[in-house]
Amino acid sequence: MTRAADRAEAERLFAHFRAEGAVPVDADILLPAGTLLDLYGEDIRARAYVTHDPLEGEMMLRPDFTVPVVQKHMAHGAEPARYTYMGEVFRAQEHRGERAREYLQVGYEVFARDNPPDADAEVFALFANLLAPLSLKAATGDLGILMAAVAGLTTSERRKAALMRHIWRPRRFRALLDRFGGRTPVAPTRRALLAALAANPAEDLIAAAGPAIGLREPEEITARAVALAQDAEVPPISAGEVAILDDLLDLRGNCTGALAHLRDIMVDMPAITPAVDRFAARLEALARRGVDVAALDFEASHGRTTLEYYDGFVFSFYAEARPDLAPVASGGRYDALTRVLGQGRSIPAVGGVIRPGLVAQLTEGRA
Amino acid sequence: MSLKIGVPSKGRLMEKTFEWFGARGVEMRRNGNEREYSGVVDGAEGVSLVLLSAGEIPRELSAGRIHLGVTGSDLVREKLADWEDQVADLAPLGFGFADLIIAVPAVWIDVDTLDDLDAAAAQFRASHGHRLRIATKYHRLVRDFLRENGVADYQLVDSQGATEGTVKNLTAEAIADITSTGETLRANHLKILTDGLIHRSEATLFAGRAADWENGARGALARLLPRLGVEMPERI
Numbered sequence: 001m002t003r004a005a006d007r008a009e010a011e012r013l014f015a016h017f018r019a020e021g022a023v024p025v026d027a028d029i030l031l032p033a034g035t036l037l038d039l040y041g042e043d044i045r046a047r048a049y050v051t052h053d054p055l056e057g058e059m060m061l062r063p064d065f066t067v068p069v070v071q072k073h074m075a076h077g078a079e080p081a082r083y084t085y086m087g088e089v090f091r092a093q094e095h096r097g098e099r100a101r102e103y104l105q106v107g108y109e110v111f112a113r114d115n116p117p118d119a120d121a122e123v124f125a126l127f128a129n130l131l132a133p134l135s136l137k138a139a140t141g142d143l144g145i146l147m148a149a150v151a152g153l154t155t156s157e158r159r160k161a162a163l164m165r166h167i168w169r170p171r172r173f174r175a176l177l178d179r180f181g182g183r184t185p186v187a188p189t190r191r192a193l194l195a196a197l198a199a200n201p202a203e204d205l206i207a208a209a210g211p212a213i214g215l216r217e218p219e220e221i222t223a224r225a226v227a228l229a230q231d232a233e234v235p236p237i238s239a240g241e242v243a244i245l246d247d248l249l250d251l252r253g254n255c256t257g258a259l260a261h262l263r264d265i266m267v268d269m270p271a272i273t274p275a276v277d278r279f280a281a282r283l284e285a286l287a288r289r290g291v292d293v294a295a296l297d298f299e300a301s302h303g304r305t306t307l308e309y310y311d312g313f314v315f316s317f318y319a320e321a322r323p324d325l326a327p328v329a330s331g332g333r334y335d336a337l338t339r340v341l342g343q344g345r346s347i348p349a350v351g352g353v354i355r356p357g358l359v360a361q362l363t364e365g366r367a
Numbered sequence: 368m369s370l371k372i373g374v375p376s377k378g379r380l381m382e383k384t385f386e387w388f389g390a391r392g393v394e395m396r397r398n399g400n401e402r403e404y405s406g407v408v409d410g411a412e413g414v415s416l417v418l419l420s421a422g423e424i425p426r427e428l429s430a431g432r433i434h435l436g437v438t439g440s441d442l443v444r445e446k447l448a449d450w451e452d453q454v455a456d457l458a459p460l461g462f463g464f465a466d467l468i469i470a471v472p473a474v475w476i477d478v479d480t481l482d483d484l485d486a487a488a489a490q491f492r493a494s495h496g497h498r499l500r501i502a503t504k505y506h507r508l509v510r511d512f513l514r515e516n517g518v519a520d521y522q523l524v525d526s527q528g529a530t531e532g533t534v535k536n537l538t539a540e541a542i543a544d545i546t547s548t549g550e551t552l553r554a555n556h557l558k559i560l561t562d563g564l565i566h567r568s569e570a571t572l573f574a575g576r577a578a579d580w581e582n583g584a585r586g587a588l589a590r591l592l593p594r595l596g597v598e599m600p601e602r603i
């Protein structure tokens with residue numbers, strides 16, 4: 001249920017974004033489930049309401065606006081573009097508690113090729129100004145730095161791709177890094193397989209293992225078995241590089257301090273230089289827009305556990321005195337998502353959403 | 368108002384449950400004819416028997432329509448969100464053992480662990496254009512387990528029976544199902560992942576927190592549990 005006060009607050013924010021020049025866009029409430037499932041994976045099933053349409057098949061009640069808005073832009077948007085939207089989103093809750101199942105979101109999204117650091121700063125500063133009366137705490141991060149560090153590792157492309165795929169799943173990322181770094185022993189089953197592969201062609205082992213059932217073809221099994229044998233020959237990622245990644249994963253502080261620390265890391269891992277330069281450019285753009293970056297929190301791992309599409313700047317605003325509340329606003333950069341949904345085309349994009357219900361609640365609490 | 372206890376209405380689970388209670392001096396039996404689902408309890412005052420499908424007992428506990436229920440620990444975890452908030456686990460009964468596991472074709476020589484499954488799923492999606500399908504009826508348990516372990520690029524497809532046959536029938540690439548001896552899996556050319564044990568299920572006596580525990584039900588429970596050798600839960 002959305003209250004009149006929440007809707008009034010949503011209207012106010014929506015009008016503000018329009019006044020900034022954003023074009024209002026609509027999105028369906030019922031979305032085809034397939035796109036969302038392919039994008040977010042099976043987990044979204046636990047977090048969204050799934051329903052069935054006799055003709056269209058599985059549908060979902062809109063869990064967020066990003067996907068429909070990006071699809072709309074990629075289908076027929078002019079460049080550059082600024083959009084705003086307002087409406088309910090629906091989140092299934094698997095645990096008892098106060099978390100809302102439906103609530104309003106008001107969003108602002110920028111699709112622009114020029115000067116991404118400035119677009120990041122534009123969105124953040126706009127949100128910071130709008131939310132200033134609530135004295136919220138801001139958290140920021142940058143997944144681009146972590147991704148650049150993974151890309152810069154001295155190891156096989158296959159290992160880098162495996163790590164990159166799990167940037168958003170901290171636990172599996174950790175397990176992979178420990179394995180590639182030689183910190184966890186090779187599983188007995190893997191040792192046995194490698195020994196067998198050393199003595200026999202993979203095709204013979206497959207033929208001996210049982211009848212070929214299922215869609216996964218013997219050629220695919222062979223390809224991965226051969227890849228595993230090759231991977232066993234790849235030396236472990238050096239302790240020095242693992243330490244750099246650990247340092248990055250734990251990096252937190254204010255933005256100015258974080259930048260200095262990243263410049264130090266750059267000496268040992270020059271591959272992150274472009275990403276750190278983008279971070280520095282963003283800080284300058286933020287400062288130009290009046291944000292005190294020396295007082296702004298930065299955490300390199302921020303945004304790793306949210307829905308997986310942010311791949312650069314990430315931010316959220318939350319009420320420090322109310323840890324029970326979800327963030328009042330959050331957002332970030334999602335360049336890769338536009339490529340996934342753009343069928344070959346892509347455009348740098350950044351944006352965020354505010355929850356007017358929480359704004360209203362905190363405003364009333366203060367009054 | 369009596370204390371209602373829900374018990375599986377047929378098969379080995381019912382027999383074993385009757386045996387378990389009988390061995391503790393509480394005689395349960397069906398009455399009426401063979402096809403009628405009603406039963407009686409002898410030797411325990413204020414306790415009445417409700418015969419139900421094992422699969423419905425979690426829901427009945429959750430709704431508060433029965434006070435106690437005997438069913439598989441897997442079913443309670445699968446069917447009830449935040450199950451510990453809804454029911455109290457009173458005692459494992461020592462029968463009805465079954466493991467919920469993940470199994471893949473034995474011919475997959477490159478897949479023995481969740482780590483392998485995840486990598487194979489990525490490869491499969493890249494070459495087939497859709498996520499690797501895992502057939503199961505235990506959607507919540509499997510999804511929570513795979514999320515916890517960071518497995519991606521899979522999808523769950525519903526299978527309410529003969530799940531071991533789905534791979535051969537090309538409706539799934541892997542399965543998550545219960546097994547006790549593993550024989551059906553082997554017969555269908557499947558193998559269990561070494562770290563693919565999701566839950567070790569056992570028939571269990573549960574108490575529903577939503578039931579009406581006033582009007583004598585709590586007293587009946589306090590008299591019943593010592594006879595069963597089961598401790599009174601701290602809170603219901």
